[in-house]
Each structure stands twice: as C-alpha cells, then as structure tokens.
Amino acid sequence: MTRTGDRPEDLAPDMIPGRTPHRHAVWYRVLAGAAALLIVLLVAVTCVDVVGRYLFNRPFGGAYELTQILLAALVFAALPLTSADGGHVEVDLALHLLPVGAQRALGRMAAFVSAAVLAYFAYRLVLIGIDQFHEGTRSASLDIPMAPLAFLAAASCVASAIAMILRPETA
Amino acid sequence: MTISLIALAILLVMVFARIPIAFAMAIVGGVGFALLRGWSPAGAMVGNAVFETGLNYSLSVVPLFIFMGNVLAGSGIAQGLFSAADRVFGRMRGGLAMATVLSCGGFSAVCGSSLATAATMSKVTMPSMRRFGYSDSLATGAIAAGGTLGILIPPSVVLIIFGLLTEADIGKLFLAGIIPGIVGIIGYLLAVMVAVRMNPALAPQVSEVRPMNTRDAVSVAAVLGLFVFIMAGIYGGFFTPIEAAGMGAAAALLIAFATGGMTRAALWTAFLDSATASAMIFAIIIGAEIFSNFVSFAGLPDALSSQVEDMGLSPWVVLLLIVVIYMVLGCFLESLSMILLTVPVFYPLVSDLDFGLAVLQDPDAVLIWFAIIVVVVTEISLITPPIGMNVFVLRSVLPDVSLGTIFRGVYVFWVADLIRLALIIAVPILSLYLAT
Amino acid sequence: QELIMSSWLPPKHPIVVNAFEPWAEEVEAATDGRVTVRIMGKPLGSPPAHFDMARDGIADITYGLHSFTEDDRFSRAALGQFSFLGDDAIENSKAYWSIYGGDLDAAEEHAGTHLLGLFMHGPGLLHNNVRKIETPADMQGLKIRVPGGYVADLLSALGATPLFMSSPEVYEKLSRGVIDGVAFTYEAMTAFNLVDHIKYSMAVPGGIYNTTWFFVINEDRWNSLSEEDRAAIDAISGEAFAERVGQAWNDADDTAKEEIGDKVDFYQASPEVVSALHSEATRLEQAWSDSLGDGYDGTAALAKFRDVTGVSVE
Ligand code: NA
Numbered sequence: 001m002t003r004t005g006d007r008p009e010d011l012a013p014d015m016i017p018g019r020t021p022h023r024h025a026v027w028y029r030v031l032a033g034a035a036a037l038l039i040v041l042l043v044a045v046t047c048v049d050v051v052g053r054y055l056f057n058r059p060f061g062g063a064y065e066l067t068q069i070l071l072a073a074l075v076f077a078a079l080p081l082t083s084a085d086g087g088h089v090e091v092d093l094a095l096h097l098l099p100v101g102a103q104r105a106l107g108r109m110a111a112f113v114s115a116a117v118l119a120y121f122a123y124r125l126v127l128i129g130i131d132q133f134h135e136g137t138r139s140a141s142l143d144i145p146m147a148p149l150a151f152l153a154a155a156s157c158v159a160s161a162i163a164m165i166l167r168p169e170t171a
Numbered sequence: 172m173t174i175s176l177i178a179l180a181i182l183l184v185m186v187f188a189r190i191p192i193a194f195a196m197a198i199v200g201g202v203g204f205a206l207l208r209g210w211s212p213a214g215a216m217v218g219n220a221v222f223e224t225g226l227n228y229s230l231s232v233v234p235l236f237i238f239m240g241n242v243l244a245g246s247g248i249a250q251g252l253f254s255a256a257d258r259v260f261g262r263m264r265g266g267l268a269m270a271t272v273l274s275c276g277g278f279s280a281v282c283g284s285s286l287a288t289a290a291t292m293s294k295v296t297m298p299s300m301r302r303f304g305y306s307d308s309l310a311t312g313a314i315a316a317g318g319t320l321g322i323l324i325p326p327s328v329v330l331i332i333f334g335l336l337t338e339a340d341i342g343k344l345f346l347a348g349i350i351p352g353i354v355g356i357i358g359y360l361l362a363v364m365v366a367v368r369m370n371p372a373l374a375p376q377v378s379e380v381r382p383m384n385t386r387d388a389v390s391v392a393a394v395l396g397l398f399v400f401i402m403a404g405i406y407g408g409f410f411t412p413i414e415a416a417g418m419g420a421a422a423a424l425l426i427a428f429a430t431g432g433m434t435r436a437a438l439w440t441a442f443l444d445s446a447t448a449s450a451m452i453f454a455i456i457i458g459a460e461i462f463s464n465f466v467s468f469a470g471l472p473d474a475l476s477s478q479v480e481d482m483g484l485s486p487w488v489v490l491l492l493i494v495v496i497y498m499v500l501g502c503f504l505e506s507l508s509m510i511l512l513t514v515p516v517f518y519p520l521v522s523d524l525d526f527g528l529a530v531l532q533d534p535d536a537v538l539i540w541f542a543i544i545v546v547v548v549t550e551i552s553l554i555t556p557p558i559g560m561n562v563f564v565l566r567s568v569l570p571d572v573s574l575g576t577i578f579r580g581v582y583v584f585w586v587a588d589l590i591r592l593a594l595i596i597a598v599p600i601l602s603l604y605l606a607t
Numbered sequence: 608q609e610l611i612m613s614s615w616l617p618p619k620h621p622i623v624v625n626a627f628e629p630w631a632e633e634v635e636a637a638t639d640g641r642v643t644v645r646i647m648g649k650p651l652g653s654p655p656a657h658f659d660m661a662r663d664g665i666a667d668i669t670y671g672l673h674s675f676t677e678d679d680r681f682s683r684a685a686l687g688q689f690s691f692l693g694d695d696a697i698e699n700s701k702a703y704w705s706i707y708g709g710d711l712d713a714a715e716e717h718a719g720t721h722l723l724g725l726f727m728h729g730p731g732l733l734h735n736n737v738r739k740i741e742t743p744a745d746m747q748g749l750k751i752r753v754p755g756g757y758v759a760d761l762l763s764a765l766g767a768t769p770l771f772m773s774s775p776e777v778y779e780k781l782s783r784g785v786i787d788g789v790a791f792t793y794e795a796m797t798a799f800n801l802v803d804h805i806k807y808s809m810a811v812p813g814g815i816y817n818t819t820w821f822f823v824i825n826e827d828r829w830n831s832l833s834e835e836d837r838a839a840i841d842a843i844s845g846e847a848f849a850e851r852v853g854q855a856w857n858d859a860d861d862t863a864k865e866e867i868g869d870k871v872d873f874y875q876a877s878p879e880v881v882s883a884l885h886s887e888a889t890r891l892e893q894a895w896s897d898s899l900g901d902g903y904d905g906t907a908a909l910a911k912f913r914d915v916t917g918v919s920v921e
Pocket residue numbers: 278279280281282283284320321322323324325326327
C-alpha cells in the first residue's frame with residue numbers, strides 16, 4: 001500500500017492515469033454509453049408522465065411498464081462495467097494477515113467463483129428466455145415481448161463473467 | 172434454525188475469502204435451497220430472482236436517487252456545501268470534520284443513498300482535511316458516519332424499500348426521518364468535539380478562514396431548493412415518492428447546468444458512477460433474495476417469531492431483543508440485504524405489540540416509529556466492522572487508507588449513534604411528530 | 608409429507624386467513640395427518656412468478672391471478688374477467704370452476720400442475736373522487752387505474768384514460784391525485800386504505816370487471832401422494848374450495864361495506880351507462896371468443912356463465 005497524499009488533490013482516485021485502462025476499451029465505452037442513455041430515458045419517462053398529466057392532462061399510460069423494462073436493461077447493461085471495475089462489494093479486512101502470494105491466489109479463486117455464478121445466471125436466463133419466447137410473454141399495456149430482455153440479461157452475465165476473470169489482480 | 176446458522180457461517184467464510192457478497196449469498200442460498208428442495212427447483216428459483224429483480228418498478232429509485240446525488244456532486248454543489256459549512260465551524264478545533272458532518276447531512280437531503288453520500292463527500296472533504304493535517308482516522312470516520320445520514324434524511328432508498336415491504340405510507344416515512352436525522356447531525360458534531368478534546372492531535376487548529384463567496388451561497392440554495400422541490404412535489408400531490416427520484420434527477424440536471432459547474436467529463440462520470448453503483452446494488456439485492464428464500468424455506472423466520480412469542484416477553488423487551496439482533500446481524504450483513512431479510516420477519520412481530528403509549532396507539536404510528544429504528548440500526552451497521560458498507564466505499568475511493576484506520580476513526584460516531592438509537596426508542600415522538 | 612405453499616398476499620389477507628389456512632388445516636385432517644401444508648410467511652418469488660413456481664417445483668402449492676402475466680398461456684381463463692358476470696363470489700367461483708374447468712379445459716392451460724381451485728372475487732366497481740358518473744360522457748378524461756387489458760379497452764372506449772400500476776401503488780397515486788379513480792372491489796377499498804380518497808363508487812349488475820385466480824399444486828408432487836390422499840384432498844378442493852374462498856371474499860366485501868358506511872357514495876350505474884358499457888363489452892367478448900380458435904366456444908361459455916349466476920343485461 002502506497003501513500004499518495006501528495007498527488008494533485010482535485011484528481012479523483014478513479015481517474016488516476018494507468019489505474020483504469022479497461023475504462024478506455026471500446027466495449028466498456030459502448031456499454032457505458034448505453035447505460036447513460038438508459039438513465040436519461042428513465043428520467044425522461046417519469047418527466048413525460050408527470051408533466052403530461054399536469055400540464056396537458058395526458059398521463060403516459062406505459063410509464064410503469066417502460067420504467068420496469070428500462071430499469072432491467074440498465075442493470076444488465078451496467079453489470080459488466082461493475083464487474084470489470086472490481087466494483088462488487090467484497091471484504092479484504094483480514095487479507096493483510098496473509099502473505100502476498102496467498103492473497104493473490106485467493107483473489108483469483110474469488111474471481112473464478114464469481115464468474116461461475118455469473119455463468120450459471122446466464123444459463124438460467126437463457127432457459128427463462130426460451131420459455132417466454134414459447135409462451136409469448138409480453139408486457140401488459142405496451143405488448144413489449146419479454147424474451148429478448150432475458151437473452152440480453154444472459155449476454156450481460158456472460159460478459160460480466162469474462163470481465164471478472166480477465167480483471168488484473170490488484171491485491 | 173441450525174441449518175440457517177450453519178449457512179450464515181459458511182457465508183461469512185466465503186465473504187472473508189474475498190468472494191463478492193452478492194455472489195456468496197447467491198451460492199449459499201442456491202445450494203442450500205437445492206439441498207432442501209432439489210437442484211432443479213433451486214435453479215428455477217435462482218433464475219427468477221435474477222430476472223425479476225431488475226423488473227421491480229419501485230427499485231427504479233435506486234439508480235435515479237443515486238444519479239441525482241452524482242449530478243450534484245459533479246456540478247461542484249457538494250463542494251460549495253462543504254465550504255459553506257466550513258464557514259460555520261471554521262475557527263473551532265476539528266471544524267473541518269464538523270463541516271464534513273454538516274455538509275453530509277445537507278447532501279443527504281438531496282441524495283437517497285448512504286453509499287453515494289459517503290462516496291461524494293469523501294471526494295469533496297477529504298482533500299481539505301488532508302491539506303490541513305487532519306488525521307486520516309478522524310477525517311474518514313466523519314465521512315463514513317456523516318454519509319449514513321443519506322438513508323435517514325429524505326429522500327431515502329431504504330425508507331422506500333421499507334415502505335414497500337410493509338405497505339407503509341412512504342410520504343410519512345420520509346417526514347419521520349427528518350428530526351432523527353437532525354438529531355444524528357447534532358450527535359456527530361458532539362462526537363467530533365469529544366474526539367478532538369480527548370486527542371487534540373487528531374485535528375490542528377485552523378486559523379485560516381476563507382471568505383464567503385457566491386458559489387457557496389448558490390450551492391446551499393440549490394440543495395435547499397431541490398429538497399423543497401422534492402418534498403413539495405410529494406406532499407403537494409404532484410408526484411409519488413418513487414416518481415420523485417426521476418423528477419429530482421431531472422431537476423438536479425437543470426440546476427447543474429444552470430449554475431454552470433458541470434463539465435462534460437463530470438457529467439459522464441455521474442452517469443458512469445450511477446450505473447456501476449446500481450449494478451453493484453442490484454447484484455446484492457439478487458443475492459439477498461436468493462439467500463432469503465433459502466433462509467425462509469429453512470424456517471428461520473417462523474422459528475424466530477414463535478420463539479419470541481413463547482417467551483411471553485413484554486413488548487419493550489421484544490423490541491430491544493429485535494434491536495440487538497439487528498446490531499449483531501448488522502456486523503455481518505450488508506445493509507440492504509439486512510433490510511430485505513429481516514423486515515418481513517420482524518415487522519409482523521412488532522405490529523402485534525402494544526407499547527402502552529398514547530402516541531403509539533395507532534398501528535401506523537408503530538410502523539413508522541419502527542421504520543426509523545430500523546433505519547438507524549442500519550446506519551449503525553454501515554459503520555460497524557467487519558462489514559461496514561460506508562467504510563468499504565471510503566476504502567475504494569481512498570485506496571491509500573487502510574480499513575483499520577477508518578474503523579478506528581469511526582468509533583466515536585458509533586457511540587453517538589448508540590445514544591441516538593436509545594433516544595429514538597425512548598422518545599417515539601421524535602419520529603412521529605412530523606409524520607402524524 | 609409436508610407440502611410447501613408459497614403465499615404472496617399479506618399474511619392477514621381475508622382469503623389467506625379464511626380460505627387458504629382453513630383449507631391447509633383440513634388437508635391434514637382429511638388425510639389423517641399424512642399430508643400437511645406449510646404456508647410460508649414470505650413468498651419464494653414475485654407474485655407473477657407464482658404459477659411457474661408451482662410448475663417448476665420451487666414451491667409445491669401456489670395461487671395467483673391469471674392476468675399477472677400477459678402471454679398466450681391463459682387465454683381461455685379470461686372467461687371470468689369480463690363485465691356483468693355475477694355479484695356473489697361463491698356463485699362466480701363455482702360457475703368458473705365448472706365452466707372454465709370443464710367446457711374450456713382449464714387443466715390444459717395449467718399444464719405441469721394439478722388444479723386445486725379456480726375462483727373469482729366479488730363484483731368489481733368503478734371508484735373515483737372527481738364526479739358521479741351518470742352519463743357515459745362523465746367518463747371523459749378520468750384517469751383510472753385498471754387491473755388488466757380488458758377493463759382498459761372497455762374504459763378507453765368510453766373516453767377514460769386507463770393506467771396500469773401495481774395494487775400497492777394505487778394508494779400513493781390516488782392520495783396524491785395522480786389518478787382519479789380505480790377499478791377495484793369493495794374489499795380492496797379498505798385493504799389498500801383508499802376510503803378517504805374515494806367519493807363515488809359505481810356498481811354495474813354483475814360487476815364491471817372481475818379477476819380470476821388459480822390455485823395449483825406441482826404435478827409430480829401431486830402424483831407422489833397416495834391415491835387415497837389425492838382423493839381426500841380433491842374432495843375439499845375444486846368446487847368445495849370455490850365455495851369456501853367465495854364465502855371469504857363475500858365476507859370481506861361485507862366487512863368493508865360496513866366499515867365504509869356512508870363515507871363513500873355507492874350507487875347503481877344508470878341504464879344509459881350500463882348500455883354503453885354493454886355494447887362495448889359485447890364487442891370485446893366477441894373478439895376474445897374468436898381468438899380462442901376451434902374447439903372452444905367463448906360466447907357459449909359466457910352465456911352459460913350468466914345463465915348460472917342469473918345476470919342479464921340488455
Ligand atoms: Na437522503
């Protein structure tokens with residue numbers, strides 16, 4: 001652990017050059033852009049609904065459903081980003097008691113276990129997607145088919161699993 | 172009950188082996204469910220939890236309330252808030268730490284999440300405190316503790332989730348959090364005073380008092396304006412507490428652009444931080460859902476409540492017992508998963524109790540009071556080792572400060588919290604005055 | 608053997624207390640204790656997941672609304688969701704069990720499970736806090752929360768604006784004036800704390816809408832029970848359960864009416880409003896019946912239903 005008290009004070013730690021190279025990768029920027037767009041849309045849906053019903057007495061009937069779907073899309077668009085950042089909550093409280101080698105080994109193991117869980121999530125989401133495709137599941141008022149969302153979620157979990165494994169060890 | 176405790180122990184081992192909490196809960200919950208129920212049903216249960224959590228309309232407040240806070244953080248308003256607070260305490264020993272507490276409280280009024288509050292305020296206040304030679308432990312302790320106010324002072328993601336779990340009126344829950352939140356700020360201010368009196372080396376006397384500038388005033392006005400906008404919108408019937416998140420985010424964007432403090436890079440960071448924090452929180456909610464399905468299948472909630480009923484204790488003892496359980500669980504569980512796991516268990520238990528106080532005659536009043544108690548114990552859990560989420564957030568924002576240092580700085584605030592908890596339990600009107 | 612039942616309604620909901628819990632106790636008695644039912648205090652998944660949960664064996668027994676999900680699975684179940692069907696939950700539920708369960712082959716739409724019950728609640732009303740609806744034109748512009756697609760089509764044809772949201776959201780939106788009204792039962796008015804925010808409640812003969820519910824057990828689990836136990840459970844389920852749960856709904860409606868008293872203006876819809884609703888309803892019923900395809904006659908099933916419950920509207 002290094003003391004970096006003398007670094008420029010207005011530089012946020014996540015902006016320190018060299019610490020976050022993956023944030024400049026194309027896939028990361030594309031997904032981040034998609035997530036930003038989804039946040040904008042979430043805000044917009046609420047505004048259109050609220051403003052519409054007060055100023056024009058025209059509420060937006062699909063607001064509830066669209067919010068649900070945009071929210072799910074946002075979560076799954078952002079999951080690979082969080083995974084690549086090492087942003088999942090983990091405890092490294094007792095780690096410094098271990099030798100560096102053991103710490104690293106533990107970190108690798110944790111990454112693989114996480115990736116396995118994410119891969120399993122993806123597998124279950126594919127099953128759900130196939131199910132919903134056959135049953136024609138769709139949203140109640142806007143008739144948006146739900147199966148594609150499940151497949152997107154599955155793809156997101158796969159991407160997150162890969163990101164977990166490829167993440168450089170920082171212990 | 173035994174099987175649940177074994178599962179909890181395994182969960183802890185996995186967590187200490189650095190497996191992210193979300194995935195550790197998913198593994199223990201999924202495998203435990205499979206052992207009781209079979210692999211195929213367990214798989215289906217896990218799939219449902221993953222797919223449906225994202226589709227939960229009410230949880231849209233998570234990204235949006237966080238985004239609102241991040242926009243204000245990026246616009247420099249959080250910085251202005253801190254400078255203004257610094258004006259109040261500037262000449263006192265520990266003044267910067269007190270300004271940190273006060274500005275955390277102010278920021279809580281426009282941010283629904285404790286984690287986002289702690290993350291934002293650490294970026295703003297830590298550099299100043301370091302420049303003036305504050306000890307890392309006091310500085311980070313003040314931020315970690317001040318950040319917990321994010322979920323008590325409205326708006327609050329946790330109060331919304333509590334309202335959804337119990338069908339309580341979220342608007343009233345928000346009002347109920349205000350006075351206990353102010354009590355919390357006062358308590359933390361006193362904690363700073365006590366800490367620097369006991370050990371003056373923690374904070375030097377700062378003689379430099381910077382002049383008041385327009386930017387600070389604008390920031391304070393912006394935060395107040397946004398808080399009033401959200402509250403007036405909710406209580407004036409313009410939008411629901413859940414819609415308040417979207418409206419608040421839109422208003423925050425307007426304010427950020429109007430005050431001219433928002434760069435494109437800062438806006439991008441606000442989007443990115445909100446998205447990644449949301450995915451992190453949703454992963455935990457998914458894990459908690461899987462784990463809580465297992466625990467409830469294993470019969471822990473039923474066993475617990477029937478045990479309490481069998482003991483025939485007085486309502487106050489039951490409540491204290493629940494608080495103790497929360498404190499213990501709070502050491503080990505992440506805050507949101509704790510709420511999701513425990514509220515469905517304890518709320519029916521508490522709603523049946525008769526506390527014999529006039530202010531608590533109405534079942535709704537008991538519910539609101541209990542909500543505030545739960546939020547305060549949750550706040551405490553956010554800064555209790557080994558798993559204190561706010562401390563982790565600080566650790567990730569300030570990678571050069573060790574967890575041990577932060578926890579050392581937190582303990583005075585922790586004591587202040589215990590006193591506040593006792594006060595809120597003993598004086599229900601603190602929570603009920605505005606709400607009823 | 609212990610059967611696990613996942614329940615998503617609040618534990619004190621009248622049909623949990625007065626229908627599912629007594630049924631669970633009776634299962635134990637009827638099988639001489641060989642089969643018990645444990646009702647979970649907390650559901651094992653979201654409400655809409657409850658049919659799949661029984662099919663996939665996450666829980667053994669679940670219940671829920673057919674209209675939870677919009678898909679091609681429960682098309683024929685819509686039989687019980689139309690207007691003018693019946694004012695008595697017992698009669699409704701018994702007719703639904705026999706007609707949807709018989710003529711429309713409900714079992715086929717619930718594949719992977721064994722049917723323990725099919726039921727409906729008391730008549731749905733149209734509550735609002737803006738004005739008494741006396742002519743169809745009074746519906747114009749009212750923002751009404753609706754429980755599903757049929758009521759949405761019905762009300763929007765008359766000029767109202769239908770909105771979708773979950774039931775607990777209704778209180779937040781109604782109390783803040785975000786919506787003007789809601790299509791709900793009597794019972795829901797008190798259950799969701801809406802009484803102070805409703806001024807007028809319009810009833811139409813046989814209800815303006817209804818909801819249909821399934822009550823199912825995982826098929827493999829069911830087949831793992833002995834023939835004797837299955838017969839014993841079937842005897843207290845199906846029609847007997849329709850009677851029991853219908854009674855629970857009726858009692859809940861009566862309690863609610865008593866509690867509300869004259870705080871809300873309850874009135875019967877004018878002939879003019881009824882006839883406007885009826886012509887629109889007939890059109891929607893026909894479209895539904897046509898969509899069922901060969902082998903199922905929806906129109907005949909509806910006629911039979913109304914014949915049994917004795918509702919006739921011109
Ligand atoms: Na807050």
